[in-house]
Amino acid sequence: MTRHVIVGKGPIGSTLARQLADAGDEVLVLSRTGSPSAPTTPGASTEPPIRHAAVDSADAAALTRAAQGADVLYNCVNPAYHRWPTLWPPIADAILAAAESTGAVLVTTGNLYGYGAGTQLMREDSPLASGETKGLVRAAMWREAERRHRDGRVRATEVRGSDYLGPGAQAQSHAGARMLEPLLAGRPLHPIGAADAPHTWTYLADFARALAAAGTTEAAWGHAWHVPSPQALTFRQLAVMVADAAGAPQPRIRPLPMTAVRLLGIGSPMLREVYAVGYQFVEPFVMDSTASQGVLGLTPTPWDTIVAETLAWWGSRSADTPSAARR
Template sequence: MARHVVLGKGPIGRTLAQHLAAAGHEVHVLSRSGARPGTPGRTAAPGGGTVTHHRVDGTDADALTRHSRGAAALYNCVNPAYHRWVSDWPPVADALLTAAERTGAVLVVAGNLYSYGAGNEHMHEDDPLATRETKGQVRARMWADALARHDAGALRAVEVRGSDYLGPGAEAHAHVGPRMLAPLLAGKVLRPVGSADQPHTWTYLPDFAAALAAAAALPAAWGRPWHVPSPEPLTYRQVAERFAAAAGAPAPRVSPVPLALVRALGVAQPMMREVHAVGYQFTAPFVADDAASRAVLGTSSTDWDDVVAQTLAAYRHEQRAAA
């Protein structure tokens, strides 16, 4: 059993904590709010591991250091609101770098594909980070800073990049989450951003967690980015059709929201302005090559049938619990 520290308890952080605990590890989840109201601060997993929640300010390098002493890995699974990336990310990233330097824990960053930028329709890990979009530039700078310190021998770092995620635990903002499943199962119109007919890589949350854990434990993986092994690219429409068929729901009716309308909404809504800025991801192919990570990390992707079945089961369980 090793000690692992996860900063952030969103869908990726929660899924990773469960994955590590199921493998028998001692997991400490750090977040601004600590354990969710009405839930225990420490739980045991069937695999023999434990998950303990702590209330910690992610910009506090001293606090991160205290919790990370003796840890094998420190995972960055934070995800500020889109319109706050420029202000909220840098102090968190700096604090994590400091804690990793002080403790020797491997810094494992849960990244995304924004840094490659528009026009790169089949992304590889060694492609330049050429985005002109602000959020992608923030993430590119974070990785550049971590890599510089890794190359200087100050710490050990690795980044694992996933695409838009789906699966148990995906929240309302996920493109293939409740915002798709609720109207789909009710027979209502689905309204994706931009287009429903461009090939797109979708990352299953448990596969994301498995790749993060594998990268943390493998010295050969450190010092470079990896793409999460993901099932074959599908269009939004194809994904919706798979969910509808599995659920016994009517064939999906899909009416995309034009980017021009998203842009107009962004005049008054900062979040919509940021959604428009990455709208290129849904109006052209957006595919991540994962051949290198499959070969080195030794993880694979869950097939679409299982992705759909497990996601539907989790969503229905949550709906019953809420009712």
């Protein structure tokens, strides 16, 4: 039985934990509180056995103790968006130290920020050329992990996904509650920046599967990989597809211009950071996952399945917790 230790219990970490536990593996989730996360499907009668423990993700010694005996260690932490430059370096260093001390394979949940504006089509060999603060933070994290891997100190890989959607995607997801709730109610949608730029969307379940595969695929170690994701869609195309599948009215889409995001950011640290990466919403933001599909042995979930499973989850969630969509 493989022993997995996951640092972080957000949507990605929680989805990964359930997949691994369903496969019969031993799973320990480390988080600040140590309490279980909400189940993906409210009202489910059974949940796979997953242990939880409270650990400070920036405490290398505590992480090392908790990860003793782990075969794979996953970094699924998600610090406060506007505090990445302060919070990420000690967390990344502590998790690297725990992987080095325990010998566990380190799999980091990554994103596409490091490539920067104007990349157009992002591949794993695209340069990490971002000049934006959050992109610089993520690029520095990977370069340090890659350096230690080359030096033989750790076995490390990173799996990068785009904006995720699907069962478990919460309010922070651009295609989660902020799309589904108004769309299904026939109210206008207000995407950031634009609605007609091609955009890669990553299915949350595919993200978790890619992380798990990278942790047990030796050929993946020492490199970064993209989550196998379906063909890019604009926000408008995605909204229309979901509306058609749900039998909902055709979406009324009124994008929030980046100038408005900038003004709102005066009083909101979060929106200031959203404005800083506004290129992701107004220009093509498309990644290629051909190479990773070959190495990880995975293919993306088709769009019709993604939409059907997302709507089924949303309906179950709304029925069991009617106030959840308003939080």
